[in-house]
Amino acid sequence: MNRFRTSKYKNTTPRIPRREGWVSDVRGSSLNSQGNQIKTSCSFVAFCTDQAGGGMVGLCSVDPGPDGKWAVSYTPCHDDQVTDLDFSPFDDLLATCSSDQTVKLWRVGESGQEVLPTAEATLKPDDGRLELVLFHPTASGLLAVASSKGVQVWDTSRDKALAVLEQHADLLQGLAWKEDGSLLASSCKDKNLRVFDPRAQLTPVQSASAFQTNKDSRVLWVKEDYILTTGFNQHRQQEVRLWDSRKLNSSLSSVSLATSSGTLMPLYDPDSGLLVVSGKGDRVMDCFEVTTSDPFLSQVSHCLSDASTRGIASVPKLALDVGCCEVMRVMQLTESFIIPVSYQVPRKAGQDFHADLYPDTLGRTAAMSADEWWQGGNKQLERVSLHPDKRPKRKAVSDSAPVLRSGKSKEEASTSSSLVSTPSSSAAPSRSPSSTSGLSSGFQPSPSQSSRAIQSMLGPSSKFRHIQGSVLHRDTHITNLRGMSLTTPGECDGFCANGKRVAVPLATAGGQIAVLELSQPGKLPDTALPSIQNSVNVADLCWDPFDPQKLVVAGDDAKIRVWKVPEGGLVETLTDPESVLQGHTEKIYSIKFHPHASGLLVSSSYDMTVRLWNLDTGDEVKKLSGHQDQIFGMAWSPDGKLLATVCKDGKVRLYDPRSSTEPIQEGPGPEGHRGGRVIWVCHGQYLLVSGFDCRSERQLYLYSSKSLASGALANAAADVSPSTLIPFYDPDTSVVFLTGKGDTRVYIYEIISESPYFMECSSFSSSEPHKGLSVLPKVECDVRDVEIARAIRLGKTTIEPVAFKVPRVRKEFFQDDVFPETAVWWESVLTAKAWLSGSNGQHRKISLRPKDMTPVSEAPKEAPVRKYLPSSVYLEEKSDEQKKEELLSAMVAKLGNREDPLPQELYEGVDDEEWDD
Numbered sequence: 001m002n003r004f005r006t007s008k009y010k011n012t013t014p015r016i017p018r019r020e021g022w023v024s025d026v027r028g029s030s031l032n033s034q035g036n037q038i039k040t041s042c043s044f045v046a047f048c049t050d051q052a053g054g055g056m057v058g059l060c061s062v063d064p065g066p067d068g069k070w071a072v073s074y075t076p077c078h079d080d081q082v083t084d085l086d087f088s089p090f091d092d093l094l095a096t097c098s099s100d101q102t103v104k105l106w107r108v109g110e111s112g113q114e115v116l117p118t119a120e121a122t123l124k125p126d127d128g129r130l131e132l133v134l135f136h137p138t139a140s141g142l143l144a145v146a147s148s149k150g151v152q153v154w155d156t157s158r159d160k161a162l163a164v165l166e167q168h169a170d171l172l173q174g175l176a177w178k179e180d181g182s183l184l185a186s187s188c189k190d191k192n193l194r195v196f197d198p199r200a201q202l203t204p205v206q207s208a209s210a211f212q213t214n215k216d217s218r219v220l221w222v223k224e225d226y227i228l229t230t231g232f233n234q235h236r237q238q239e240v241r242l243w244d245s246r247k248l249n250s251s252l253s254s255v256s257l258a259t260s261s262g263t264l265m266p267l268y269d270p271d272s273g274l275l276v277v278s279g280k281g282d283r284v285m286d287c288f289e290v291t292t293s294d295p296f297l298s299q300v301s302h303c304l305s306d307a308s309t310r311g312i313a314s315v316p317k318l319a320l321d322v323g324c325c326e327v328m329r330v331m332q333l334t335e336s337f338i339i340p341v342s343y344q345v346p347r348k349a350g351q352d353f354h355a356d357l358y359p360d361t362l363g364r365t366a367a368m369s370a371d372e373w374w375q376g377g378n379k380q381l382e383r384v385s386l387h388p389d390k391r392p393k394r395k396a397v398s399d400s401a402p403v404l405r406s407g408k409s410k411e412e413a414s415t416s417s418s419l420v421s422t423p424s425s426s427a428a429p430s431r432s433p434s435s436t437s438g439l440s441s442g443f444q445p446s447p448s449q450s451s452r453a454i455q456s457m458l459g460p461s462s463k464f465r466h467i468q469g470s471v472l473h474r475d476t477h478i479t480n481l482r483g484m485s486l487t488t489p490g491e492c493d494g495f496c497a498n499g500k501r502v503a504v505p506l507a508t509a510g511g512q513i514a515v516l517e518l519s520q521p522g523k524l525p526d527t528a529l530p531s532i533q534n535s536v537n538v539a540d541l542c543w544d545p546f547d548p549q550k551l552v553v554a555g556d557d558a559k560i561r562v563w564k565v566p567e568g569g570l571v572e573t574l575t576d577p578e579s580v581l582q583g584h585t586e587k588i589y590s591i592k593f594h595p596h597a598s599g600l601l602v603s604s605s606y607d608m609t610v611r612l613w614n615l616d617t618g619d620e621v622k623k624l625s626g627h628q629d630q631i632f633g634m635a636w637s638p639d640g641k642l643l644a645t646v647c648k649d650g651k652v653r654l655y656d657p658r659s660s661t662e663p664i665q666e667g668p669g670p671e672g673h674r675g676g677r678v679i680w681v682c683h684g685q686y687l688l689v690s691g692f693d694c695r696s697e698r699q700l701y702l703y704s705s706k707s708l709a710s711g712a713l714a715n716a717a718a719d720v721s722p723s724t725l726i727p728f729y730d731p732d733t734s735v736v737f738l739t740g741k742g743d744t745r746v747y748i749y750e751i752i753s754e755s756p757y758f759m760e761c762s763s764f765s766s767s768e769p770h771k772g773l774s775v776l777p778k779v780e781c782d783v784r785d786v787e788i789a790r791a792i793r794l795g796k797t798t799i800e801p802v803a804f805k806v807p808r809v810r811k812e813f814f815q816d817d818v819f820p821e822t823a824v825w826w827e828s829v830l831t832a833k834a835w836l837s838g839s840n841g842q843h844r845k846i847s848l849r850p851k852d853m854t855p856v857s858e859a860p861k862e863a864p865v866r867k868y869l870p871s872s873v874y875l876e877e878k879s880d881e882q883k884k885e886e887l888l889s890a891m892v893a894k895l896g897n898r899e900d901p902l903p904q905e906l907y908e909g910v911d912d913e914e915w916d917d
Contacts, residue, residue, distance in 0.1 A: 008345065008356055009272050009289055012327060014303040015342045023060055023070045023338035027051055027719060028310040034131040034173055035084030036265050037311030038333040041092050042319040042364070044108050044402050047311065047333050048082045049074060051720045057082055057096060059108065059402045062319050073402060077104060088135045090366045093120065095143060097130035103145055105156060108402050121156045131172065138181040138381055139373035140366035146175050151186060153198045155370040162374055163198040174219040179270060182378055185227055187217040193229060195245060199374060208248035210241070216263035222290050230264035230277060238264045238279055242296050253296035257286060267314040269328050271361050274300065274343065276330055278309045285330065287343065303341065307334035317361040322386055327357055336765070358386040462750040462759040463818065464735055469746060469764025469804045471793070478516055478799040480524040483507050484771065485538070490675045491589040491632060492540040493726055494741050494772030497792040499780050500548045501569065502799055505538040506531065511555065513538065516799065517569040530570040532563050540590045546598045546828040554588035560603060562615060581613050583620040589631050596640040596843070597835035598828035604631040610645065612657055614832045621836055624655050626663045632676035638684045638731065641840065646676040646689050652708055658838065667708025672696060675724035681751045682734060688751065690725035690738060698725050702757050714757040718747055728775040732822050733788055742769045764802065770795055778822045783848050786815050813856035814849045821845040
């Protein structure tokens with residue numbers, strides 16, 4: 001009758017929070033290692049990352065801070081890829097192992113604490129690349145370290161390993177301590193399962209052929225003497241098997257899952273017997289209950305996540321929220337997020353402590369030292385209660401990012417050990433992930449949770465935070481673009497586009513430029529295209545904003561060539577420019593048109609000068625000086641009066657070209673010297689500069705245009721990448737789009753004129769790196785679909801339009817709150833000669849509202865819809881008798897009136913004579 005037994009965990013339900021409840025600003029590792037890529041303690045989450053080549057570790061707290069947000073930080077730990085990591089079960093001591101053949105131990109502390117002069121320990125097993133690191137479950141300072149084929153047991157206070165176990169015959173794939181720490185099990189590519197007693201002998205005490213294939217496998221100890229393995233069967237299906245370690249001749253039970261190539265990672269909770277498995281690269285999480293009698297493995301739930309898994313980790317039992325009957329929490333590491341998945345038993349939450357769900361769990365005090373264990377001791381950890389009034393107090397964790405106390409001097413700590421800390425845009429009003437899941441549990445939030453929600457509501461929030469970027473239909477793409485130049489300078493955007501056409505430098509000799517019409521999408525012919533023969537390599541290029549047929553190209557020969565493209569596009573190769581501007585003595589960096597005056601161009605050069613040109617006469621009209629090094633970027637102010645520059649000499653400068661050739665303001669710029677861009681934001685009130693810090697991390701800096709000397713007002717960290725972030729600013733919405741050449745991600749921020757200045761919105765990610773991005777005029781947007789920006793994305797062989805839309809409900813109305821009147825910046829308001837003589841002008845503005853659409857501000861208000869509480873709320877407020885009466889009434893209503901005649905009773909008969917003989 002065991003198969004008919006009831007389990008209090010059989011209805012355990014996984015609850016995935018909404019995207020606001022995810023940990024964002026995460027960059028997971030793509031390394032295919034034997035570890036799970038992510039581990040948790042009662043306070044912190046640590047994960048492997050691809051930042052800075054993979055030698056870094058990401059950190060955040062298990063729960064969001066008081067403001068409902070997570071702070072994610074990245075810290076350099078090794079000289080090569082971090083392959084695995086593990087938290088000590090007794091404190092926040094983190095062990096990391098790496099391809100650099102070392103194991104390092106780090107003490108995780110809150111931000112602001114003193115950085116220790118040396119690391120806790122550095123171990124050198126001298127056994128090649130290290131794959132796995134695993135703390136002992138009962139003894140302090142004891143660590144198992146696995147390389148590709150070997151396993152060593154270390155006392156972290158010693159310089160040599162306590163035991164070096166016999167080498168495996170093939171690649172070691174999984175490693176696990178028994179719950180009491182007496183034995184060590186491993187899985188191997190040679191299809192064998194091995195059990196070691198490191199204190200007794202260096203060879204396996206047991207070995208058995210446990211796997212049908214040599215694909216990746218994992219191993220766990222469960223239920224004291226039982227071993228659980230994950231691998232693949234002969235049909236390439238993921239498989240879970242349960243073994244009795246006392247007789248490994250055959251498995252007790254097996255379960256086959258989906259056909260997938262993803263390594264199945266298991267997580268086990270010894271208190272409830274729940275097992276969660278998920279495959280690397282899969283979106284599925286399966287939960288089983290493990291028992292020591294038939295059916296051994298019974299499935300509890302099947303959960304489909306919103307993103308593919310790169311790693312999973314279970315949160316310790318002492319960190320769970322017993323108020324909502326949470327019995328397990330899994331932190332799922334994906335490419336860009338950490339998703340907390342809460343497993344809850346559907347009970348009446350928030351009332352009483354359900355002791356049957358929470359037996360006493362293992363505490364956080366080591367049972368013995370490493371020496372005691374090595375001398376033969378076997379002690380169990382002391383168990384503690386999970387009752388809120390009896391459990392040990394958890395250390396309070398601030399909402400600031402955790403830090404790894406690293407082995408650097410205090411002077412270095414102020415720079416190189418300062419972390420890339422970015423508050424996540426997720427705002428969960430309560431500590432439990434279930435509170436943001438949208439699933440009603442009847443749990444009433446505590447006062448602290450309510451205050452967090454109120455604080456989150458009162459804080460600034462961007463109406464564009466849920467902006468969605470999407471590539472338009474393939475019918476709008478230009479494909480089969482070949483021979484694109486990949487060597488344009490860093491100061492060049494890579495290509496340029498206006499509302500009608502795109503200009504792309506080609507890699508062929510003679511500085512050729514392809515000009516493609518956006519109105520003629522489709523596959524380009526395999527034959528050579530008509531192009532512009534610039535005769536020298538392209539340094540920068542841009543379209544005249546007031547003449548969509550005029551292309552200006554700066555070349556390596558210090559000359560600027562002006563080309564005129566025919567109205568319908570190129571039909572033959574152009575070899576003769578309309579005019580050539582010559583004045584610079586060295587190669588040109590970049591060129592920019594004036595926003596108001598037609599024919600006024602500014603250029604910067606290796607000769608460290610900035611020059612203004614009148615295209616109507618072909619003359620140089622101004623030469624600005626004052627730069628001491630390479631000029632990274634230039635930008636005209638919105639009113640066209642001032643010019644801002646950012647330079648490699650670490651300075652941001654402002655010029656008034658009509659009054660002086662020297663800067664009128666100067667201030668400190670980005671610390672790094674790898675590249676930069678500058679734009680004006682908030683109607684010219686601020687300068688936004690993208691650049692690098694001293695650790696080569698990409699940063700955004702905001703300066704007041706009135707006082708550059710006072711330095712940056714605020715900054716925001718992006719990520720680690722070699723390419724400069726190129727900004728595109730929409731003055732109507734104050735939204736800035738940033739991406740670099742070779743990136744796959746477009747960062748989006750709304751810039752506001754008060755703290756916190758940067759309001760991060762949802763980013764857009766593409767499946768493959770792009771060579772550049774260019775935003776089109778506002779009139780190209782589909783306002784009916786609430787499209788606030790449209791850009792052209794240059795791929796490896798394609799040109800694709802990308803639409804950025806704001807999700808709205810009442811799309812039948814014109815969303816005038818995100819579509820104010822826009823400036824007609826594609827029309828000039830004065831000539832270059834007039835501007836040089838002191839005249840100024842402003843663009844006229846037009847409305848983007850279609851004539852047949854009513855503004856949403858004038859739309860009739862919808863009648864308020866009553867929100868009904870779950871039926872459980874009403875039932876809880878009624879007596880048993882009332883419940884019975886209501887249930888009976890509902891049943892009667894379903895059945896109908898039993899006194900009504902049946903349909904057949906209404907039929908009338910016929911006379912006897914009417915029957916046929």
